Amino acid sequence: MKFVDEATIEVIAGKGGNGAASFRREKFIPRGGPDGGDGGRGGSIYAIADRNINTLIDFRYSRLHRAKNGENGRGSDQYGAAAPDITLRVPVGTTIFDADTGEQLFDLDRHNQQVTLAAGGDGGKGNLHFKSSTNRAPKQFTYGQEGAQRRLRFELKVLADVGLLGLPNAGKSTFISRVSNARPKIADYPFTTLHPNLGVVRTSESRSFVIADIPGLIEGASEGAGLGHLFLRHLSRTRVLLHLVDVSSPDPDIDPVGPAVEGAKAIVEELRKYDQTLYDKPRWLVLNKLDMVTDPEDVKKRICKALDWNGPVFAISALTGEGTQDLIWALQDWLDEERQRANTASDKADGSYVAEDPRFDDTRGPAETPDAP
Incomplete structure (x- = not known):
């Protein structure tokens, strides 16, 4: 559909x-x-x-x-x-x-x-x-x-606990297909995701969370460029954002750190321009395509230093699954703690609301019948 x-x-x-x-x-x-x-x-x-x-x-x-x-x-x-x-x-x-x-x-x-x-x-x-x-x-x-x-x-606005954020071809669709039941279209050209995909990640029989794959953003998305600006609103309901960064390089002679840092900064800037509340949401850094890097630890340290990153950071390969389970378990634990902390009124409400609408005043007053009885 x-x-x-x-x-x-x-x-x-x-x-x-x-x-x-x-x-x-x-x-x-x-x-x-x-x-x-x-x-x-x-x-x-x-x-x-x-x-x-x-x-x-x-x-x-x-x-x-x-x-x-x-x-x-x-x-x-x-x-x-x-x-x-x-x-x-x-x-x-x-x-x-x-x-x-x-x-x-x-x-x-x-x-x-x-x-x-x-x-x-x-x-x-x-x-x-x-x-x-x-x-x-x-x-x-x-x-x-x-x-x-x-x-x-x-x-x-889609309802998801976790939202995937990143440039086109950062590996978001591959990641969500690896860890959840979602089966998005995956190809080697940039804009394969044309609408949000939701997937349920089940870590145990009684524990799970929902993850959303949003179309990739490009610079200028907050002002209407590309496809991602149409779907930035869907990230507003998520509890945490996973910022996927492609750390691979098509040319072995090119250092992947520079393009990765430049792209990550551009995405964060688009978030800030679009909505300060969205920009302030918890955000985890996920360095993807680990299998295409010769020294993952070195790349990880250099990217975190260049971004001045102090938050959670994970290095994974969505294609091979390396590092994904550690990330999923960390997300599940964090979300469980957030849900307990929130304890919102929605858990206690019965979910039925009827909001009243202003009525039109009847200013014509009583009418007279044309004939007396």
């Missing part, structure tokens, strides 16, 4: 039904009084996060979502029926923005989390509500309220 991570739609909630102005006219009931019922509520439109969906592609083809109006009230104390609601199922990780103002409205990051996109209008009141000791035959009724209407932009 094609990966689609952005879509713009319009949602229109249903209008509430109008109240009725009616009077009892049964035989042998000379003073029947008002019996106009209320209008039914208009249909609302909700969004619910579903972990079984992984793309927004359906919303590329279905852009308008309109709920039905509530039924009008009728005589004999008959209330109008409420219109059915519409529920849109979106992937977990979907952020919803107001397409006109750019304001972020909702962030659906848990399975079964539900929000109101557009609230249906309340039904109008029938004339039976206006009966009083001084107004025995009220002609008043109210119209149903209009439903909310919005243009919304859905943006999907």
Whole structure:
């Protein structure tokens, strides 16, 4: 299935039904009084996060979502029926923005989390509500309220614990295929990864984490160059970034340290330009293609010195698997500690939220029936 991570739609909630102005006219009931019922509520439109969906592609083809109006009230104390609601199922990780103002409205990051996109209008009141000791035959009724209407932009950010970061051909796809169940396309040309790939890394029967392979970045990605800028947003939900650096050299006469350091600095600079929060995330340095280096320890020391690197560093070969298990176990231990430390409210919540929408005020006031009973 094609990966689609952005879509713009319009949602229109249903209008509430109008109240009725009616009077009892049964035989042998000379003073029947008002019996106009209320209008039914208009249909609302909700969004619910579903972990079984992984793309927004359906919303590329279905852009308008309109709920039905509530039924009008009728005589004999008959209330109008409420219109059915519409529920849109979106992937977990979907952020919803107001397409006109750019304001972020909702962030659906848990399975079964539900929000109101557009609230249906309340039904109008029938004339039976206006009966009083001084107004025995009220002609008043109210119209149903209009439903909310919005243009919304859905943006999907993949949910992963670990994000892979690096230049094209740094070996990210090879690495994720080596350590997880993901099977991305792998080739010897730069842009083989065209959309994020998620893989589950299982270290034991009860321990695992999710890793995301993001398209390779190039210099200028934060400003729209290349493919990676489209997917930098997906790294924002990860807990830790693995910065893969290619330490191989196509020419044995060329020192690989210089190009590796230059490329690593360019990637870090793109992170800083794109989002300071993303730049501040925990980041581990992973020196890949160890099997193509004659003196791995020397290369490792020189690269760390040139980058002034003080964080975790691992030297691996994604192709042969050398060093990958040590890295995976270190990641699992670190993530377990982070999860215990976080102890977020999401672990305690039931995952069900309904956010209220402002209603349209009924400024027209009571209406008059054209004819007296």
